Amino acid sequence: LSLANLMSKGEEKGSRLILALDLLGPKDYCSSRAVYLLSILRDYVIGVKIGHPLTLSIGIKGVLDIIKQYSSEYFFIADFKLADVPHIMKATVKVLVDMGFNAVITHLFPMSIDELVPFSHGLNASIIGVLMMSHKGAVLFEKNLNVLLDYARGVGVDGVVVGATKPMYIKLARERLNRDQLIFAPGVIRQGATAGEALKFGADFEIVGRAIYEAPDPLLSARRIVESEREALHDQ
Numbered sequence: 001l002s003l004a005n006l007m008s009k010g011e012e013k014g015s016r017l018i019l020a021l022d023l024l025g026p027k028d029y030c031s032s033r034a035v036y037l038l039s040i041l042r043d044y045v046i047g048v049k050i051g052h053p054l055t056l057s058i059g060i061k062g063v064l065d066i067i068k069q070y071s072s073e074y075f076f077i078a079d080f081k082l083a084d085v086p087h088i089m090k091a092t093v094k095v096l097v098d099m100g101f102n103a104v105i106t107h108l109f110p111m112s113i114d115e116l117v118p119f120s121h122g123l124n125a126s127i128i129g130v131l132m133m134s135h136k137g138a139v140l141f142e143k144n145l146n147v148l149l150d151y152a153r154g155v156g157v158d159g160v161v162v163g164a165t166k167p168m169y170i171k172l173a174r175e176r177l178n179r180d181q182l183i184f185a186p187g188v189i190r191q192g193a194t195a196g197e198a199l200k201f202g203a204d205f206e207i208v209g210r211a212i213y214e215a216p217d218p219l220l221s222a223r224r225i226v227e228s229e230r231e232a233l234h235d236q
């Protein structure tokens with residue numbers, strides 16, 4: 001399965017770091033900045049999450065070009081937090097996989113991915129469900145966590161997203177999901193969690209955006225994050 005590639009890339013590079021490439025702005029600037037970042041971060045970053053910001057800035061063709069150029073070096077995750085009826089979900093995932101994405105993030109709450117998971121596996125792509133969001137207002141997720149967790153486990157999603165700012169939910173997800181269902185934790189540094197913290201609570205990967213792409217020295221920032229992650233894992 002495709003997430004096995006992410007795991008092996010992680011082992012190869014000794015890293016659990018996924019870059020949220022949320023560049024927003026003029027097309028030419030964002031395209032060249034994206035290419036620059038991916039060309040310098042290959043030793044530390046194993047996956048790249050692309051969503052609305054970059055896609056709206058550089059267009060589908062721009063995203064396609066980036067994936068084509070870097071498909072052997074990074075695992076590409078499409079983050080459009082899909083939340084639609086089953087046949088639209090399937091059609092959308094097919095297009096994203098044809099573009100070269102290795103995994104797609106969907107919402108769990110519409111409970112519309114029962115068929116999507118095996119369908120995606122047939123395309124050699126993974127499905128990652130949003131289980132908990134990092135912002136304070138995400139109370140509906142908190143109130144319905146048990147239902148979402150049972151659904152995620154039941155349909156066999158390959159991974160879930162749990163905000164790193166709420167590590168108790170990472171721990172709970174780790175206890176309740178199957179071991180091969182991986183946990184992705186965004187919300188590191190700029191939303192308050194320290195690098196490596198989510199891994200200590202059981203997350204498999206950390207997703208970092210602004211703390212890298214807005215840093216004066218993105219490579220140094222990525223290196224420091226990976227070093228903190230290695231320490232966190234070493235301390236366990």
Ligand code: XMP
Nearest residue numbers: 020130132133134161163186190208209210
């Ligand atoms: P920053 O710049 O804060 O970027 O490092 C974070 C990235 O991760 C996404 N994000 C989330 N996605 N649940 C999600 O599904 C969350 O709790 C969450 N918190 C952050 C955000 O879209 C951005 O790309």
